[in-house]
Amino acid sequence: MLWGRKPKPKNETEMLLQALKGAKQHSEKVQIARHRKLSVSQWRRLLDRRIWIALGLILVAVLADGVRRENREFEATLTALQGQASVATDEDANPVAAVVGTKLLDGNVLRTGEASTASLSFADGSLLVVGPEAQMTVRLLEYNRGGAWRSRAFYLKVGQIWATVSHNFGHGSEMKIYTPASVAAVRGTVFAMNQDRDGQKCDLACADGTVRASGLVGLPTNVPAGTRCSIERGQPAPLPTLYTRDEQQALGFGYGALWEPPPGASRLQTDEYAVCQFLNAPMTILGLGKCGWAFGAIDATRRSAALEALRRLNLHLSGTAEFPPVLNIATLEELNLAPQERDEILNQFDGCALTRYIAINGGKDFIIYARARDVARTMYKLTQIGVERVSAEEVQQVM
Secondary structure, eight states, X not given: OBTTBOOOOSSHHHHHHHHHHHHHHHHHXXXXXXXXXXXXXXXXXXXXXXXXXXHXXXXXXXXXXXXXXXXXXXXXXXXXXESOEEXXXXXXXXXXXXXXXXXXXXXXXEEEOTXXXXXXXXXXXXXXXXXTTOEEEEEEEEEETTTTEEEEEEEEEEEEEEEEOOGGGOTTOEEEEEOSSEEEEESSOEEEEEXXXXXXXXXXXXEESEEEEEESSSOOEEEETXXXXXXXXXXXXXXXXXOOHHHHHHTTTTOGGGGSOOOOOOHHHHHHHHHHHHTHHHHHHHXXXXXXXXXXXXXXXXXXHHHHHXXXXXXXHHTSSSOOSSOXXXXXXXXXXXXXXXXXXXXXXXXXXXSEEEEETTTTEEEEEEEBSSTTOOEEEEETTEEEEOOHHHHHHHO
């Protein structure tokens, strides 16, 4: 080629080769054009309205089933009953006979009869068995979609319970059992508690894992597997002691259901929970499920509610000449609050209870610690000066 012009063929052979080359280039151009048209056609089919509608319906189905599973986190199901038991909406309400399949919600009170036991199962596979002549209140059953943790709290007024907390309970999740004399915090644990009828002593034993136990005063102590301790009301939790094999049977750890492995979460359930957690913000605003706006609200709202509850509590405390040396952090019974006022205060805290109460200088001063129900479970401190947020270093000291 010279100056951009094609050289003229010199003979018939060159003319034929040039013609074949032109035909080949034309064929390649036609194929490229067809390929481009095919790609556009494919994109059009991909963007077809019917495909988007189908994908939308699949997403709706996944979210609906995920919300259904999440809603089960907010209830306990009576799955086994020997003898008689009753359930009331609260401690003052008229009880009704409980049957297998009965659902217990926040505030419900379960009572068992003589020689009777009732087994409660949870969505993650955890099990709680309530012994004879016992009274236990469900304080809080919560699943935090944004943080992917569970918080459960119960108040054992009298009687004995056995429990196994499933390995599916979740990292950062915690179950607390409050009694008139003690508090037990557990994760992935098999344990038993027995609260006497006078409200003065609680016996606690751990068969697997570790229980974090504390009295109404003093720092908590770890109760590892194979040990037990007795906590007196108004006294700190003592160091645990070993129990024998014979004592293990007497403690009731031979109950077979406590050692049955819980069912594992299916792949579908795992995927649905992951999708719901990813879409937590819009689902919360729209109020989809019990994790939504009506039940949880946003983190800032939860923190504000906890701060307001502490200020209301401070008003009740400031009206007394001396502060109580011991305060039941789950009932505030020493303050003689009206039931509605008490519940409105405690319901704003994680576990529906204070974290810790400390009387100082013989009751002339106090410190109260409490956690909000936000994703981070932010801890606050109340003194006579007011409310302030607790530093990470102080949290470690308190807990």
